[in-house]
Amino acid sequence: MSTQTQAPAGSDRPGAVTATPAIEISGLTKTYGSSDTPSVNNISLSVPAGTVFGFLGPNGAGKTTTIKILAGLLAATSGKTLLNGYDVTRRRSATMQQFGAVLEGSRNVYWTLSAWQNLLYFGRLKGMRGADARDRAEELLKGLDLWERRDEKVGGYSRGMQQKVAVAAALIADPPIVLLDEPTIGLDVEATRTVMEWIRTMARDRGKTVLLTTHQMNVVEELCDRVAVIRKGEVVADLPTDQLLAQFRERDKYEVRVEGNLPELSLPSGFTARSVEGTTIISGRVSDPQQVYTLVDRLRDQHAVVQSLSQVQPDLEDVFMGLIKAPAHD
Amino acid sequence: MTTLTPTAGRTGPANTADRPGAATYLNGFSNEVHKGLLNLRAGWREVLIQMITFPVFFLLLVLFMGRGQLRDELLLPGLLGMVSLTFIHEQVNRAFWSYLGDMQSGVLEQTYLTPLPSWTLILGRQVAAVVSALPSALSVLLVGVITIEARGGDMPFDVQILVPLTSIVLGTCGLALILCGLTLVYKRIEIITQFSMAVWFIAGGTFVPLDNMPDVTAFLSRLLVPIAPGIEAIRDILVGGHSLTGLETGWGLWWVILQPIVLIGIGVVLFGRLEQVARRRGTLGRY
Structure with missing residues (x-):
């Protein structure tokens, strides 16, 4: 790999x-x-x-x-x-x-206890003295806008509030x-x-x-x-x-918009076309910018009206998908 | 938008100690007991129901054994057995279900992210379970005493019974440790816990004294059942009028003391091993 x-x-x-x-x-x-x-x-x-x-x-x-x-x-x-x-x-x-941790797929804190009780419990579990845990819990709950509802059971909170308590519990011992x-x-x-x-x-x-x-x-x-x-x-x-x-930007993605629905267009390899609301969008990754000129020439030869040509920067999702789909090398 | 007020946060390695001090142990232990009691308070309705159903169950049992009558000779021995059984039932179940519940919800893993060794927390859970078992056991005792006194009898008391009572509590802790350890690895073992309760009910000598059982059953009960030597000793002291050092039934005082120590020893070793297996298999938080 x-x-x-x-x-x-x-x-x-x-x-x-x-x-x-x-x-x-x-x-x-x-x-x-x-x-x-x-x-x-x-x-x-x-x-x-x-x-x-x-x-x-x-x-x-x-x-x-x-x-x-x-x-x-x-x-x-x-x-x-x-x-x-x-x-x-x-x-x-x-x-x-x-370290402190928020673990995936877990409740992380006790839903039968209040946010305040949870933070004191996990603070002392981490070896904090009671007074220190109380001070820190107050700081965290105020910072997370949970202070007013600190005595309510966590089970009654919204999902977001529960997750906030989990994050606070992970940070209780700083x-x-x-x-x-x-x-x-x-x-x-x-x-x-x-x-x-x-x-x-x-x-x-x-x-x-x-x-x-x-x-x-x-x-x-x-x-x-x-x-x-x-x-x-x-x-x-x-x-x-x-x-x-x-x-990944080295293998930039280009997008060409052409007027009309033209699914029968002949394209150079590496490009795909899709029609969206009267426009044909042709996209593909290129390793050499010359490939884009080749594409445009090909489109002109077919009398297609090019509306725009743009370079699409990869976002992390593109990179991620590229990495996890890439063939493995042993 | 919620924001954190930046304060002097800890960035480098935290101050560390390879072994937590005694104060940290005590803090962690009492923290666990406190949590257990908070959960007990949260489940007060359940406790209330048990405080009613267990005494009713006791009276019904004595009635059935007396062929429809509350016979005096059955009330006191039955009461001693039922109080012990209620205690073990509550202690084991509360420890077991709290552990299983934490595992199912995933919060158990968070409780392992502590500088303290897990036995400290288990011990705290056990003490909380013991305290949580008291309301039901005491309600059975109270109803039993009122019934006995109302029928013109006397409820005897001898301070010596504190020794077998302690034996029952400690032996039950050992049993709970074993069951919690098994839960870490094998998960769905509720049936084992419930089955063991039924076995203790029959083989613990709660209603039928061990001396009235077949020799093999009596031998195995005295050897393995956490409450059996304790119940036998309590009956011997309160009903038989014997002293702690002159117990006439069972294997004597030495076994009343030794059995819970052996059970706790087995519990600690087994729990430690099973915890290692759980860490290896990744079953601490997977249900």
């Missing part, structure tokens, strides 16, 4: 500590039971402190498995994970003080690293925006390291400094977000 990587650079954010990577994964492999196929296959990643790191992949790619190994909830078959230099298998207690596995799943636009704002604030203003998995590419593109893409348990790309986008 070819992997596109570049050595991670330190963040220039205030408060960022770059000497030791906040998250370091080396040669991590996890095979469940007697399965022949590892869920995570010899992956290595290094996340500098203060980075928002997007960890992307389709369902079943190995993202959650990796996060659970990082969090010490799952034992690796082989390899090593370090959080701020601490190995969870050897120094569990110290490692647990380095950990330097935050693992967020699908933190915006199931949230409406406003709640997603709130969580995104939180992530941005945590990283930019408070220098925290955030490892984020999500299927919402706009979230990643907006927040992440660096992105790794995992496919079938293997990392297929690990680059700063802008470099990843730039790399």
Whole structure:
């Protein structure tokens, strides 16, 4: 499998500590039971402190498995994970003080307890003194607009509010690293925006390291400094977000709009046409701009009226789809 | 838009200790007990229903055993057995279902993200379960005492019964540890928990003294059933009038003390092993 990587650079954010990577994964492999196929296959990643790191992949790619190994909830078959230099298998207690986590598909907090009770519980669970936990809980609940409803049971909250409480519980002990596995799943636009704002604030203003998995590419593109893409348990790309986008920009996508419905047009290879409301849209990726001129010439030869020609920049979703659909190289 | 007020956040490695201090252990333990009691308060309706149904069940059982009459010679031995059975039923079920519930909802994984070892939290759960078992057990005791006193009898009390009572509580903790450990790996074992309750009801000597059972059954009950030696000792003290050191039934005081220690030892070892298996298989949070 070819992997596109570049050595991670330190963040220039205030408060960022770059000497030791906040998250370091080396040669991590996890095979469940007697399965022949590892869920995570010899992956290595290094996340500098203060980075928002997007960890992307389709369902079943190995993202959650990796996060659970990082969090010490799952034992690796082989390899090593370090959080701020601490190995969870050897120094569990110290490692647990380095991070907070919102786990995918879980409630994360007790629905039978109030938001206030949950935060105090998880604060003390993390080893905080009662008074410290109360102060921090108040700060978090006020910051999340939950203070007025702090004594209501979480089960009665909306999905967005429940997720806010989960994020607050992960941050209760003010950990330097935050693992967020699908933190915006199931949230409406406003709640997603709130969580995104939180992530941005945590990283930019408070220098925290955030490892984020999500299927919402706009979230990643907006927040992440660096992105790794995992496919079938293997990392297929690990680059700063802008470099990843730039790399795919080399194979830019072009779009030509032609007047009328002309599905019978003869096109050069690599281009496809579709008709939308009286217009034919021809699009395709090109490795050489000359291919676009060839296309236009071909269209003129067929007496088609070209309305516009534009270069379509790839967004992260295009990059992601390109990476996960690319044939594997053994 | 909600925003966080930026404050001096922690960016580098957190202050760490490889082993949490005693205060952290105590804090975590009491935190777990507190959570259990909050859940108990949240489920007060259920507790209220149990405080009514368990005494009714006790009176009905004595009635059936007395062929339609509340016979004095059955009331006291039956009461001692029923209080113990109520206790073990509540303690085991509350510990088991709270664990299973946390696993099903996924919140169990979050409870593992702590610097404390999991046994601290399990212990806290157990203490909360013990406290949660008290209302139902005490209501059975209260109804039993009122019934006995109303019929002109006396409810005896001897401080020595605290030893077998403690034995029952600790032995039940061992049993709950085993069941919680099995739940981590095998998930849907409710049937085992419920079946074990039925076995304790029959083989625990709650209504039929072990001396009246076949020798093999009595032997296995005394050996394995957490409440059996305790119930036998309580009856011996309160009904038989014997001292703790001169128990006439069962295997004597040494077994009343040793059995819960053995059960807790087995529970701790088994739970630890099963937890490792769960981490390996990834079943801590998968239901």
